[in-house]
Amino acid sequence: MTRTFERLVPWGVAALAALVWLIPLQLGFYSDDILTDIPVYRGVFDEIAAGGVPYRDFDLEYPPLAAAIFWLAGVLPGDYGFGFSALMLGCLIATALSVVATARAMDTTPLRRAGAGVAVAISPLLLGGMVQTRYDLALTAALGWMLWAAVTRRFGWMWTLLAAAVLIKLIPLALVPVLIIWHRHQRDTLAAVRGGAAALAGVAAVTLPFVIMAPSGTWDLIGYHLDRPLQIESSGAAYLLGLHALADIPLSVENSFGSQGLSGRGPAAIAGLSTAVLLGLLVAIAWSLVVGLRRSRPPGDARLFMAASCSTVVALLVAGKVLSPQFMLWLLPVAFLVTGRYGRVAFAVAVGAMLLTLAYFPRMYWDLVALDTWPIALLVMRDAALIALLAACWPRPSIARRPRGWMLRGESPGHGASERAVAARYLSE
Secondary structure (H helix, E strand, O other): OHHHHHHHHHHHHHHHHHHHHHHHOOOOHHHOOOOOOOHHHHHHHHHHHOOOOOOOOEOOOOOHHHHHHHHHHHOOOOHHHHHHHHHHHHHHHHHHHHHHHHHOOOOOHHHHHHHHHHHHHOOOHHHHHHHHHHOOOHHHHHHHHHHHHHHHHHHHHHHHHHHHHHHHHHHHHHHHHHHHHHHHHHOOOOHHHHHHHHHHHHHHHHHHHHHHOOOHHHHHHHHHHOOOOOOOHHHHHHHHHHHHHOOOOOOOEEEEEEEEEEEOOOEEEEEEHHHHHHHHHHHHHHHHHHHOOOOOOHHHHHHHHHHHHHHHHHHHHHHEEEEEEEEHHHOOOOHHHHHOOOOOHHHHHHHHHHHHHHHHOOOOOOHHOOOOHHHHHHHHHEEEEEEEHHHHHHOOOHOOOOOOOOOOOOOOOOOHHHHHHHHHHHHHO
């Protein structure tokens, strides 16, 4: 029965994702398309179809592989919106399958694997219609299979998929320290450094032709994100908005960089502080992983690595100066795979943070921009939930310890330490 259930889980999860996407996501509450990026993506497709080159002939705030995704959506059958939605459905299914496969590689229980896969499959119900009008699911699919490759020690694939993820969106660069530490733990320092260098070289090789053709336009890809103000949904902005609601401190909202942000010296200082906090968090997460891996053994070391990966992603959300609603999709490959004492807490808090996002976006977003109290309260609660999620998924050494009474598959209570060590060694292959 257990083996049959395990074989059916991937098929069931894929079918559930398709069912959710094709029925409730297209109807009623979830069919709302007040705010969509489809016109932007369609514009990129039209430019490329007319022979334009990204960065040289038209501005593009995304890396080169993102442009390829926008182009692919346009050549699929049907109108552009339909093609893009179909492409994102495929990415959602790929993400759900990667989570199930990674959970299996981490030796979690069949029920836990199914729960993680189901959570990803129904994520459109937790986040709303924006999942089919943003391209972030392509990033989650790449990250999901990258983490599977890491846990199963397919390091060539791990670094290749990291390079692909960076070429879709720049944020996976933050995962490089964690991946190097994990690779070093499994192999050696030289192999880890070579792998990371090869991944970055791959990113450079794809980007170099655009740099040669349009150096200033390609640099704008970096400068665009460096110059953005404190976005209104970020944690730093939520702090200021909370003060505005409670103490009526003056705030000014500006429209720029395709979104809404807070202007003035105070928000600018908070944005700078957020960047410093983010760097500090990334260093602390990497150090915690190094310390934890010193005494960890399979499969506990993989679970510690997953916690560090989740913490890194959540830190990007908590301490970034931009936190657009679609960034919540980045949680899908990691948040439901955290184990240990606070694993269930992380699972529940991640779901809660998604639902709080849906509570104000998109229907109450312009009320938030107008600084109304209720959407501000929802935003503050959402960002507080993300801070709690960071604490729950932090890579503490206890995640890698054997719980009392825990046994590896095929191990009997009478097995000694040597037998457990051998079983653990082959389980991690």
